[in-house]
């Protein structure tokens with residue numbers, strides 16, 4: 201089956217009916233009709249539509265190595281640097297369509313699955329069948345254009361490095377028993393963004409803390425597997441009007457707690473279990489981190505461009521560009537964008553074929569970029585707030601303009617270069633991004649997008665070769681000041 205369109209995605213979701221809970225109630229209607237899910241699901245459908253548009257198909261898809269059907273480009277296993285560029289172009293295109301706000305657009309997990317499947321030999325260390333399962337999952341996902349939510353971390357009960365879970369009823373999801381049919385899983389995983397709006401749920405070992413072998417497993421199951429529940433957070437979607445809520449009406453990807461109530465994971469869905477060493481190798485020896493970061497940093501670069509465009513429009517609307525600190529604020533953002541972009545291109549320029557035959561971007565520039573962005577993004581959001589100042593507080597809604605007080609808002613809220621309605625539309629976008637619950641989540645998201653920034657920085661420290669720099673310093677210290685005698 202070739203790459204799907206939006207309608208095919210929505211039809212599949214309608215048939216799936218995952219078990220989703222919101223504010224103590226099971227959602228029984230179609231999720232795509234539910235106000236909390238509708239906007240994000242429609243947006244996701246529109247992404248699928250983009251990939252099958254006639255003029256896009258050549259760069260959004262590629263011929264499947266299995267069937268020659270045109271399938272989503274984010275599933276491409278790169279063999280050359282040109283393949284990496286093709287992947288980036290596709291990722292940029294989708295990221296542009298969501299202003300970089302939808303972190304879990306399908307290309308994120310498609311990329312993860314591609315890189316893990318390419319390194320399936322790692323899980324073959326436990327059983328060759330598991331290696332086959334992982335490759336089959338990739339092939340099925342690529343051919344059917346499946347989308348995935350994922351969960352890597354356990355609930356936040358006790359994160360001390362000495363903690364072992366001893367409660368009789370599990371908290372963190374664990375293997376309760378092995379049966380002839382598969383593994384039985386009970387407990388929870390802390391977070392799955394887009395829970396309920398994907399075909400599949402991909403579970404990989406915890407990044408939280410190592411609780412022991414019972415917790416080290418990986419599998420993928422359909423989102424409607426019996427016993428699997430998604431529990432929603434507080435919705436941040438405030439209404440359907442794109443004028444009033446330009447971002448949350450379209451991009452509020454729900455975050456969910458995943459609960460497994462004795463869920464049977466059939467053997468052909470298991471990638472490994474009871475093996476912390478495999479969990480470690482899968483993250484550290486496959487191309488997963490580099491490829492996933494390549495996708496993330498591409499999206500974040502697009503988001504930076506959006507931030508700069510938004511800031512300049514805000515500046516123009518009040519005509520404050522003459523002030524030096526305003527110019528400096530913009531230059532700070534340009535500095536961030538150029539740095540992110542340069543790091544992304546460097547990762548491609550220094551890409552190498554890895555042990556599994558995949559062209560893999562260099563991880564150091566990407567680690568540097570993700571570390572940088574987790575600090576820069578909250579700072580830039582603060583800069584936008586400082587540019588917008590008090591105007592970000594007095595924001596009439598669309599309805600005010602057609603009401604008896606319309607003439608007041610038209611008169612008193614006009615801008616230097618925009619009428620009041622256009623200015624309010626712009627300011628509401630800045631407000632949603634910087635001050636609403638949706639915007640605050642975005643800031644939190646970018647901080648923790650690829651894990652704890654503290655531990656990501658630690659990875660950069662421990663993995664970065666700096667011996668040659670130390671040698672240079674030692675050489676310098678050994679140099680004598682005197683010039684050799686003629």
Ligand SMILES: Cc1cc2nc3c(=O)[nH]c(=O)nc-3n(C[C@H](O)[C@H](O)[C@H](O)COP(=O)(O)OP(=O)(O)OC[C@H]3O[C@@H](n4cnc5c(N)ncnc54)[C@H](O)[C@@H]3O)c2cc1C
Nearest residue numbers: 350351352353356359391392393408644645648651652654
């Ligand atoms: C909006 C949002 C969406 C997310 N979506 C997903 C998703 O779809 N799938 C998914 O798997 N995850 C998702 N995450 C989770 C994200 O991966 C984690 O937040 C991140 O990995 C950090 O883990 P934690 O939240 O459990 O923090 P914790 O590990 O509990 O850390 C809590 C505090 O303790 C410190 N700490 C804990 N352990 C150590 C240590 N060993 N060394 C030093 N400091 C330590 C941390 O620095 C932090 O300050 C999402 C997070 C957010 C905010």
